[in-house]
Amino acid sequence: MTTPHTPRTVLVTGTSSGIGLAAAVAAAEAGWQVVATMRDTAKAGPLRAAAAKAGVEGLVDVMRLDVVDAASIDACLEEVLARHGRLDAVVNNAGAGQVGTIEQGTVEDVRAAMEVNFFGVVQVTRAAMPHLRASRGRVITVSSVGGIVGQPFNEAYCAAKFAVEGFMESLAPVAATVGVDVTVVEPGAVASEFVASIGVDVPAMVAAAGPYGDALQAYVARTMQSFEAAQTPAEAARPIVDALTADRPPFRVQTSDWARAFVAPKLADQDGSAVQALTGGWVR
Template sequence: MTATPEKTVLITGTSSGIGLAAALGAARAGWTVIATMRDTGKAGPLLRAAAEEGLAGRVRVKRLDVTDQEGVDACLAEVIAEHGRLDALVNNAGAAGVGTIEQSGLDAVRATMEVNFFGVVAVTRAALPHLRASGGRVATVTSVGGIVGQPFNEAYCAAKFAVEGFMESLAPVAATVGVGVTVVEPGAVASEFVANLGLDVPALLDQAGPYAPALQAYLTRTRISFSNAQSPAEAAAPVVAALTEEHPAFRVQTSRWAEEFTGTKLADLDGSAVQDLTRTWVR
C-alpha cells in the first residue's frame, strides 16, 4: 500500500506518547490523519508539533472515547461523511494499571479491560466495513505485556493478551476480504502513559499488605527499565511502517530488547523460562 495525500487513517489515543508520534509520522508519510483523543483539550502538543512541521493541514483532531459505543459509531460516521473513506485504523488508546487482584478488586480489572480490550474491539468493529471498502489495514499497539505476563500487571497484561488473541484470530478472516492486520509490541517507552498512572507509591505500598516487599522490588525494577526506555518516535516508527509497507508482518516488536523479551515467551513451551525471568522482578 503506497500512501497518498488522499488516504485517511484514524488513530486513537493521540494526545501524547506513541499515538502523538504515530499521528505525526503518518502525516509525514502523506496520510490524512484523524487524530482522536478522549479529551480534545489535550490536543495542544500534537497540533503545535504538526504546525511546526508544516503538517497542520493533514492532522484533524476528533474526540473519541473508545469505551463509548455510540461515540465510536458517531466518530466513524463523521470520518466517512467528511473524507469519503477510511484506509487504516491504528488502535493505540490504552490505560496502564499497577496492582494485584487481592488488593485491587474486580472493578479495577473490568475498567482496565474496558479500555484496553473492549475499546479496541469496538473501534475495530466499527471501522471494518470501511476498511473492506478500501482494502485497508488495522494496526494495533499492544505491548510486550501482551506476550509475557508481568508481576503487578495482571489486569493490563490480561487485556493485552486478549487483544493479541483477538487480532491473531481476526487476521486470517480479515485477509479474505482484503484487510491487513498487524500488532505492534513496544517495551518500555518514555511517555506520559506511565506518568498518567498518578501512582501514590507510599500509599500503594501501605495498601499492599503481604505483597509490599514484592511490589517494592517490582517498582524499583520498573524505574530502572524506564530509565532506558525508547522514545515515542522510535516506538511509533513500526506503526507507520505497518501502514505503508506492502506486506507487513502480523507481529512486530519496536526494539531489539522487545524482540528478545517476547522471544523468550514464544520459545517457552512449558512456561519455565518466563517464570524464572519474572520471579527476579519481585525479590
C-alpha cells in the same frame, strides 16, 4: 480510488500524548491524512504543536472519540467519511495502565482495564471493518510486550493485552480473506505520559501492600531501571508507520531490540508468520 491528490486516511486513537501523538505526526509526515482522535479534544494542544513543528498540520484532523462509547465511535466514523470520503487504516492505540494485585484490588478494577484496553479495541475495529473492507485497508493495534509476557502487579493490564493479541491473531486470517491486513505492535518501555497517567502513588501503594510490600518494592525498582533506557514515543511509533506503508506488513512487530529480547523466551514465532500460515490455510 486514491489519487495523488486524495491521500489515504488513517484514524489513530489516543493521540493526546505519547505513542499516539507521535504516530499521528509520523503518519502525516508519510503523506497520510490523519484523523487524530482523543476522548477530550481540549487536550489537543501538544499534538497540534507537534504537527505544526513538523509542517503537517494540514494533514492532522482532530476529532473526539471515546473508545468505550459506541455512540462516540459511530459518530466519529460518520464524520471521517463525511470529511474525507474514505478510511484506509485504523491504529488502535488508546489505552490505560492498571497496577496492583487482585487480592488488594477489585473485580471492578479488572473490568475497567478490560473495557479500555480490550473492549475499546474491539468496538473501534468492529465499527471500522466495513470501511476497511471497501478500501482493502489495515488494522494496526498497539499491544505491549505485556501482551506476551505476564508481568507482576500488572494482572489486569496484561490480561487485557493478552486478550487483544488473541483477538487480533484470530481476526487476521479472516480479515485477510476480504483484503484487510492486521498487525499488532508490541512496545517495551516507552518514555511517555502513559506511565504518569497510571496515577499511582508508589510510596503509598508500597506502604499499603501488606504482605506484598517487599515484592512490590522489588518490582517498582526493576521497572524504574528499565525506563532509564526507554524508547522515545517517536521511536516506538516508527513500526506503526512501517506497518501502514509496507506492501505486506507482518502480523506482529516489536518496537525495539529490548522488546524483541524480552518476548523471545516465550515467543518463538516472533513476527507471527508461522501461526498466520497455519490458520490462514483454514479459511482458504
